[in-house]
Amino acid sequence: MDLLSARIDLDAIAHNTRLLKELVGPTQLMAVVKADGYGHGAGRVARVMAENGADSFGVATLQEGLALRKAGVEKPILAWIWSPEQDLVEALAVRIQLGVPSVRHARALVDAGVPTRVTVKVDTGLHRSGVDEADWVEVLTLLRDAEHITVTGLFSHLACADEPENPSNDRQAENFRRAIDLARELGLEVPVNHLCNSPGTLTRPDLHHELVRVGLSLYGLEPIPGLDHGLKPAMSWSGRITAVKPIRPGESTSYGQTWTATEEGWLAVVPAGYADGIPRSWQGRLQVGIGGKLYPQVGRVCMDQIVVDLGANEFGVSPDDEAVIFGEGGMSADALAAATDTINYEIICTPTGRTTRIYEGGVQL
Ligand SMILES: Cc1ncc(COP(=O)(O)O)c(C=O)c1O
Structure with a gap:
């Protein structure tokens, strides 16, 4: 029995992939599985996504791309965070395509002389990574003139896609269109271009x-609170209660004695702490689901444990019962994000440390 587990519903991943593929129609669907598939296990979810409509995969680093290939993913993979100082040989040998975000990156690929398919990442207003407009001509010309390089298209990333009314979306869209026109004027075909993340x-x-x-949407979450496209959240995070113990009025729990019981009651101990990803700042904001009912987490979050107030324990919570930190039977990732002043993206990336992933549904491998 695992003390701490993240259950990943592969049927939910399959459902979300099919739904998104249907929604975008003839447009290609690149499934973004960076950060180990947003915490879901990139190799495992990518294979389900591939079977249900994903045309290609997006990762941040070369290592993430290599891991996908090792997991048996055959479809195209684009990696967009890499350094010209890195050894690219292994990644290029397994056909990982590269995003080109600067003149320096373009030069490195030209000098490498190895056949490569690239997508140029143009900065259209995010001002993070991406080729500055002043360098567009230089990068596009360098890549166009290198016979071993195929430019598949351009891409860019929206700064405010989760605020559909924000005028910067249209400004970026316009800049992106201008970059595509420029590439074509310079003689590049750029057949496959992309700008939109989930909210876009x-x-x-x-x-x-x-x-x-x-x-995000492939993992079953809405990128904008209040939207409902019928997605199914794929992850639940839970621990097995290690102790249920009484507490008397005036007694406190956990470090610093920051929470004190006002009545006789019961506490449950859950084996998850900040070493497993629960930030100390969640103190008093997290509610843990046990037997379908939510109970408040109380006192300091420790390195390995949290404490939950069961009140009078009228439902007879016992050791080894499952305590859901978020997901089915507990707070939703959205509710926890709202309670802890963050976004659902960060919540699903939280489980780390001693968490074991358990896959349910999908094709059993
Ligand atoms: C460049 C890029 N494209 C696409 C995505 C996917 O975004 P989302 O999870 O909102 O779909 C990300 C994620 O942050 C990203 O960095």
């Missing part, structure tokens, strides 16, 4: 271009 995909069909890069 769901709210701006006019900006889909030839491909959308979707992450």
